[in-house]
Amino acid sequence: MSSPHAPAAPRLPYDAGLLVMRLAIGLTIAAHGSQKLFGWFDGGGLDGTAQFFESIGYPSGKAMAVVAGLSETFGGLGLALGLLTPLAGAAVVGTMINVLVQDWDHGFFGGIELPVLIGAGAAAIALAGPGQWAADRAIPVVREHRFAYGAGALVFGAVVAGIVLLFKS
Known part of the structure:
Protein backbone atom coordinates (compact mmCIF):
# COMPACT_ATOMS: atom_id res chain seq x y z
CA MET A 1 0.00 0.00 0.00
CA SER A 2 1.46 3.35 -0.94
CA SER A 3 1.75 6.26 1.41
CA PRO A 4 -0.27 9.42 0.67
CA HIS A 5 3.10 11.21 0.65
CA ALA A 6 4.72 8.91 -1.90
CA PRO A 7 6.17 10.74 -4.91
CA ARG A 22 2.00 13.85 -31.69
CA LEU A 23 4.92 14.65 -33.99
CA ALA A 24 4.52 11.54 -36.18
CA ILE A 25 0.76 11.82 -36.61
CA GLY A 26 0.63 15.61 -36.67
CA LEU A 27 3.39 16.19 -39.20
CA THR A 28 2.19 13.35 -41.44
CA ILE A 29 -1.33 14.75 -41.71
CA ALA A 30 -0.09 18.36 -41.95
CA ALA A 31 2.01 17.33 -44.96
CA HIS A 32 -1.11 15.81 -46.56
CA GLY A 33 -2.97 19.06 -45.93
CA SER A 34 -0.20 21.10 -47.50
CA GLN A 35 -0.49 18.93 -50.61
CA LYS A 36 -4.12 20.00 -50.87
CA LEU A 37 -3.64 23.67 -50.05
CA PHE A 38 -0.33 24.49 -51.70
CA GLY A 39 0.54 21.60 -54.00
CA TRP A 40 3.61 20.81 -51.89
CA PHE A 41 5.09 17.30 -51.85
CA ASP A 42 3.72 16.53 -55.33
CA GLY A 43 0.16 17.41 -54.26
CA GLY A 44 -2.60 18.64 -56.50
CA GLY A 45 -3.04 22.03 -54.83
CA LEU A 46 -6.50 23.50 -54.46
CA ASP A 47 -7.46 23.07 -58.11
CA GLY A 48 -6.34 19.45 -58.41
CA THR A 49 -7.87 18.55 -55.05
CA ALA A 50 -11.13 20.29 -56.01
CA GLN A 51 -11.31 18.26 -59.21
CA PHE A 52 -10.67 15.06 -57.26
CA PHE A 53 -13.36 15.85 -54.68
CA GLU A 54 -15.90 16.62 -57.40
CA SER A 55 -15.01 13.36 -59.18
CA ILE A 56 -15.87 11.34 -56.06
CA GLY A 57 -19.18 13.10 -55.45
CA TYR A 58 -18.50 16.04 -53.15
CA PRO A 59 -20.32 19.24 -54.12
CA SER A 60 -18.34 22.45 -54.41
CA GLY A 61 -14.99 20.76 -54.80
CA LYS A 62 -13.02 23.95 -54.20
CA ALA A 63 -14.72 24.61 -50.85
CA MET A 64 -14.21 20.99 -49.81
CA ALA A 65 -10.55 21.17 -50.83
CA VAL A 66 -10.10 24.23 -48.63
CA VAL A 67 -11.91 22.60 -45.69
CA ALA A 68 -9.95 19.34 -45.99
CA GLY A 69 -6.65 21.16 -46.51
CA LEU A 70 -7.16 23.46 -43.54
CA SER A 71 -8.40 20.63 -41.31
CA GLU A 72 -5.41 18.47 -42.13
CA THR A 73 -2.78 21.23 -42.08
CA PHE A 74 -3.89 23.05 -38.94
CA GLY A 75 -5.18 19.94 -37.20
CA GLY A 76 -1.86 18.25 -37.85
CA LEU A 77 0.21 21.23 -36.77
CA GLY A 78 -1.97 21.58 -33.66
CA LEU A 79 -1.30 17.95 -32.76
CA ALA A 80 2.42 18.29 -33.43
CA LEU A 81 2.68 21.39 -31.24
CA GLY A 82 0.19 20.21 -28.64
CA LEU A 83 -1.84 23.35 -29.32
CA LEU A 84 -5.60 23.24 -28.71
CA THR A 85 -5.10 19.51 -28.74
CA PRO A 86 -8.71 18.29 -28.41
CA LEU A 87 -9.82 20.48 -31.34
CA ALA A 88 -6.78 19.53 -33.42
CA GLY A 89 -7.52 15.86 -32.81
CA ALA A 90 -11.18 16.38 -33.72
CA ALA A 91 -10.23 18.08 -37.00
CA VAL A 92 -8.02 15.15 -37.97
CA VAL A 93 -10.56 12.52 -36.87
CA GLY A 94 -13.36 14.25 -38.81
CA THR A 95 -11.24 14.27 -41.95
CA MET A 96 -10.27 10.62 -41.48
CA ILE A 97 -13.94 9.63 -41.11
CA ASN A 98 -14.57 11.08 -44.57
CA VAL A 99 -11.54 9.25 -45.97
CA LEU A 100 -12.71 5.97 -44.43
CA VAL A 101 -16.21 6.29 -45.87
CA GLN A 102 -14.80 7.14 -49.29
CA ASP A 103 -12.25 4.28 -49.33
CA TRP A 104 -14.22 1.65 -47.36
CA ASP A 105 -14.75 -0.59 -50.42
CA HIS A 106 -10.98 -0.92 -50.86
CA GLY A 107 -10.74 -2.88 -47.62
CA PHE A 108 -8.30 -2.67 -44.77
CA PHE A 109 -5.22 -3.61 -46.79
CA GLY A 110 -6.45 -1.75 -49.84
CA GLY A 111 -6.00 1.71 -48.44
CA ILE A 112 -7.93 2.31 -45.24
CA GLU A 113 -5.20 1.17 -42.86
CA LEU A 114 -3.47 4.59 -42.90
CA PRO A 115 -6.62 6.65 -42.16
CA VAL A 116 -7.56 4.15 -39.43
CA LEU A 117 -4.12 4.57 -37.85
CA ILE A 118 -4.04 8.36 -38.16
CA GLY A 119 -7.63 8.74 -36.93
CA ALA A 120 -7.14 6.40 -33.98
CA GLY A 121 -3.88 8.11 -33.03
CA ALA A 122 -5.46 11.56 -33.22
CA ALA A 123 -8.40 10.36 -31.11
CA ALA A 124 -6.05 8.84 -28.54
CA ILE A 125 -4.14 12.12 -28.23
CA ALA A 126 -7.37 14.12 -27.95
CA LEU A 127 -8.52 11.84 -25.13
CA ALA A 128 -5.21 11.46 -23.28
CA GLY A 129 -4.05 15.04 -23.71
CA PRO A 130 -0.80 16.27 -25.21
CA GLY A 131 1.50 15.61 -22.25
CA GLN A 132 3.67 18.14 -20.46
CA TRP A 133 5.75 19.13 -23.50
CA ALA A 134 2.99 20.95 -25.32
CA ALA A 135 1.95 24.49 -26.20
CA ASP A 136 -1.33 23.89 -24.35
CA ARG A 137 0.60 24.09 -21.07
CA ALA A 138 1.16 27.82 -21.70
CA ILE A 139 -2.56 28.55 -22.20
CA PRO A 140 -4.34 28.95 -18.85
CA VAL A 141 -7.75 27.88 -20.15
CA VAL A 142 -6.47 24.52 -21.46
CA ARG A 143 -3.43 24.00 -19.24
CA GLU A 144 -5.11 21.13 -17.40
CA HIS A 145 -6.37 18.58 -19.89
CA ARG A 146 -9.68 16.96 -19.12
CA PHE A 147 -10.97 13.76 -20.66
CA ALA A 148 -14.32 15.47 -21.23
CA TYR A 149 -12.66 18.11 -23.45
CA GLY A 150 -11.22 15.44 -25.70
CA ALA A 151 -14.39 13.35 -25.75
CA GLY A 152 -16.57 16.38 -26.49
CA ALA A 153 -14.27 17.56 -29.26
CA LEU A 154 -14.26 14.10 -30.86
CA VAL A 155 -18.06 13.94 -30.81
CA PHE A 156 -18.12 17.39 -32.43
CA GLY A 157 -15.62 16.26 -35.11
CA ALA A 158 -17.66 13.14 -35.86
CA VAL A 159 -20.90 15.12 -36.14
CA VAL A 160 -19.31 17.64 -38.52
CA ALA A 161 -17.87 14.77 -40.58
CA GLY A 162 -21.33 13.23 -40.75
CA ILE A 163 -22.85 16.50 -41.92
CA VAL A 164 -20.23 16.81 -44.67
CA LEU A 165 -20.99 13.25 -45.76
CA LEU A 166 -24.70 14.07 -46.05
CA PHE A 167 -23.84 16.41 -48.93
CA LYS A 168 -21.80 13.81 -50.79
CA SER A 169 -23.60 12.14 -53.67
Whole structure:
Protein backbone atom coordinates (compact mmCIF):
# COMPACT_ATOMS: atom_id res chain seq x y z
CA MET A 1 0.00 0.00 0.00
CA SER A 2 1.46 3.35 -0.94
CA SER A 3 1.75 6.26 1.41
CA PRO A 4 -0.27 9.42 0.67
CA HIS A 5 3.10 11.21 0.65
CA ALA A 6 4.72 8.91 -1.90
CA PRO A 7 6.17 10.74 -4.91
CA ALA A 8 4.18 10.64 -8.12
CA ALA A 9 5.32 8.22 -10.81
CA PRO A 10 7.75 9.80 -13.24
CA ARG A 11 6.04 11.31 -16.27
CA LEU A 12 9.08 11.26 -18.56
CA PRO A 13 8.19 8.05 -20.45
CA TYR A 14 4.55 9.09 -20.80
CA ASP A 15 5.35 12.62 -22.00
CA ALA A 16 8.09 11.41 -24.37
CA GLY A 17 5.74 8.83 -25.89
CA LEU A 18 3.00 11.40 -26.40
CA LEU A 19 5.48 13.80 -28.01
CA VAL A 20 6.67 11.14 -30.47
CA MET A 21 3.08 10.20 -31.32
CA ARG A 22 2.00 13.85 -31.69
CA LEU A 23 4.92 14.65 -33.99
CA ALA A 24 4.52 11.54 -36.18
CA ILE A 25 0.76 11.82 -36.61
CA GLY A 26 0.63 15.61 -36.67
CA LEU A 27 3.39 16.19 -39.20
CA THR A 28 2.19 13.35 -41.44
CA ILE A 29 -1.33 14.75 -41.71
CA ALA A 30 -0.09 18.36 -41.95
CA ALA A 31 2.01 17.33 -44.96
CA HIS A 32 -1.11 15.81 -46.56
CA GLY A 33 -2.97 19.06 -45.93
CA SER A 34 -0.20 21.10 -47.50
CA GLN A 35 -0.49 18.93 -50.61
CA LYS A 36 -4.12 20.00 -50.87
CA LEU A 37 -3.64 23.67 -50.05
CA PHE A 38 -0.33 24.49 -51.70
CA GLY A 39 0.54 21.60 -54.00
CA TRP A 40 3.61 20.81 -51.89
CA PHE A 41 5.09 17.30 -51.85
CA ASP A 42 3.72 16.53 -55.33
CA GLY A 43 0.16 17.41 -54.26
CA GLY A 44 -2.60 18.64 -56.50
CA GLY A 45 -3.04 22.03 -54.83
CA LEU A 46 -6.50 23.50 -54.46
CA ASP A 47 -7.46 23.07 -58.11
CA GLY A 48 -6.34 19.45 -58.41
CA THR A 49 -7.87 18.55 -55.05
CA ALA A 50 -11.13 20.29 -56.01
CA GLN A 51 -11.31 18.26 -59.21
CA PHE A 52 -10.67 15.06 -57.26
CA PHE A 53 -13.36 15.85 -54.68
CA GLU A 54 -15.90 16.62 -57.40
CA SER A 55 -15.01 13.36 -59.18
CA ILE A 56 -15.87 11.34 -56.06
CA GLY A 57 -19.18 13.10 -55.45
CA TYR A 58 -18.50 16.04 -53.15
CA PRO A 59 -20.32 19.24 -54.12
CA SER A 60 -18.34 22.45 -54.41
CA GLY A 61 -14.99 20.76 -54.80
CA LYS A 62 -13.02 23.95 -54.20
CA ALA A 63 -14.72 24.61 -50.85
CA MET A 64 -14.21 20.99 -49.81
CA ALA A 65 -10.55 21.17 -50.83
CA VAL A 66 -10.10 24.23 -48.63
CA VAL A 67 -11.91 22.60 -45.69
CA ALA A 68 -9.95 19.34 -45.99
CA GLY A 69 -6.65 21.16 -46.51
CA LEU A 70 -7.16 23.46 -43.54
CA SER A 71 -8.40 20.63 -41.31
CA GLU A 72 -5.41 18.47 -42.13
CA THR A 73 -2.78 21.23 -42.08
CA PHE A 74 -3.89 23.05 -38.94
CA GLY A 75 -5.18 19.94 -37.20
CA GLY A 76 -1.86 18.25 -37.85
CA LEU A 77 0.21 21.23 -36.77
CA GLY A 78 -1.97 21.58 -33.66
CA LEU A 79 -1.30 17.95 -32.76
CA ALA A 80 2.42 18.29 -33.43
CA LEU A 81 2.68 21.39 -31.24
CA GLY A 82 0.19 20.21 -28.64
CA LEU A 83 -1.84 23.35 -29.32
CA LEU A 84 -5.60 23.24 -28.71
CA THR A 85 -5.10 19.51 -28.74
CA PRO A 86 -8.71 18.29 -28.41
CA LEU A 87 -9.82 20.48 -31.34
CA ALA A 88 -6.78 19.53 -33.42
CA GLY A 89 -7.52 15.86 -32.81
CA ALA A 90 -11.18 16.38 -33.72
CA ALA A 91 -10.23 18.08 -37.00
CA VAL A 92 -8.02 15.15 -37.97
CA VAL A 93 -10.56 12.52 -36.87
CA GLY A 94 -13.36 14.25 -38.81
CA THR A 95 -11.24 14.27 -41.95
CA MET A 96 -10.27 10.62 -41.48
CA ILE A 97 -13.94 9.63 -41.11
CA ASN A 98 -14.57 11.08 -44.57
CA VAL A 99 -11.54 9.25 -45.97
CA LEU A 100 -12.71 5.97 -44.43
CA VAL A 101 -16.21 6.29 -45.87
CA GLN A 102 -14.80 7.14 -49.29
CA ASP A 103 -12.25 4.28 -49.33
CA TRP A 104 -14.22 1.65 -47.36
CA ASP A 105 -14.75 -0.59 -50.42
CA HIS A 106 -10.98 -0.92 -50.86
CA GLY A 107 -10.74 -2.88 -47.62
CA PHE A 108 -8.30 -2.67 -44.77
CA PHE A 109 -5.22 -3.61 -46.79
CA GLY A 110 -6.45 -1.75 -49.84
CA GLY A 111 -6.00 1.71 -48.44
CA ILE A 112 -7.93 2.31 -45.24
CA GLU A 113 -5.20 1.17 -42.86
CA LEU A 114 -3.47 4.59 -42.90
CA PRO A 115 -6.62 6.65 -42.16
CA VAL A 116 -7.56 4.15 -39.43
CA LEU A 117 -4.12 4.57 -37.85
CA ILE A 118 -4.04 8.36 -38.16
CA GLY A 119 -7.63 8.74 -36.93
CA ALA A 120 -7.14 6.40 -33.98
CA GLY A 121 -3.88 8.11 -33.03
CA ALA A 122 -5.46 11.56 -33.22
CA ALA A 123 -8.40 10.36 -31.11
CA ALA A 124 -6.05 8.84 -28.54
CA ILE A 125 -4.14 12.12 -28.23
CA ALA A 126 -7.37 14.12 -27.95
CA LEU A 127 -8.52 11.84 -25.13
CA ALA A 128 -5.21 11.46 -23.28
CA GLY A 129 -4.05 15.04 -23.71
CA PRO A 130 -0.80 16.27 -25.21
CA GLY A 131 1.50 15.61 -22.25
CA GLN A 132 3.67 18.14 -20.46
CA TRP A 133 5.75 19.13 -23.50
CA ALA A 134 2.99 20.95 -25.32
CA ALA A 135 1.95 24.49 -26.20
CA ASP A 136 -1.33 23.89 -24.35
CA ARG A 137 0.60 24.09 -21.07
CA ALA A 138 1.16 27.82 -21.70
CA ILE A 139 -2.56 28.55 -22.20
CA PRO A 140 -4.34 28.95 -18.85
CA VAL A 141 -7.75 27.88 -20.15
CA VAL A 142 -6.47 24.52 -21.46
CA ARG A 143 -3.43 24.00 -19.24
CA GLU A 144 -5.11 21.13 -17.40
CA HIS A 145 -6.37 18.58 -19.89
CA ARG A 146 -9.68 16.96 -19.12
CA PHE A 147 -10.97 13.76 -20.66
CA ALA A 148 -14.32 15.47 -21.23
CA TYR A 149 -12.66 18.11 -23.45
CA GLY A 150 -11.22 15.44 -25.70
CA ALA A 151 -14.39 13.35 -25.75
CA GLY A 152 -16.57 16.38 -26.49
CA ALA A 153 -14.27 17.56 -29.26
CA LEU A 154 -14.26 14.10 -30.86
CA VAL A 155 -18.06 13.94 -30.81
CA PHE A 156 -18.12 17.39 -32.43
CA GLY A 157 -15.62 16.26 -35.11
CA ALA A 158 -17.66 13.14 -35.86
CA VAL A 159 -20.90 15.12 -36.14
CA VAL A 160 -19.31 17.64 -38.52
CA ALA A 161 -17.87 14.77 -40.58
CA GLY A 162 -21.33 13.23 -40.75
CA ILE A 163 -22.85 16.50 -41.92
CA VAL A 164 -20.23 16.81 -44.67
CA LEU A 165 -20.99 13.25 -45.76
CA LEU A 166 -24.70 14.07 -46.05
CA PHE A 167 -23.84 16.41 -48.93
CA LYS A 168 -21.80 13.81 -50.79
CA SER A 169 -23.60 12.14 -53.67
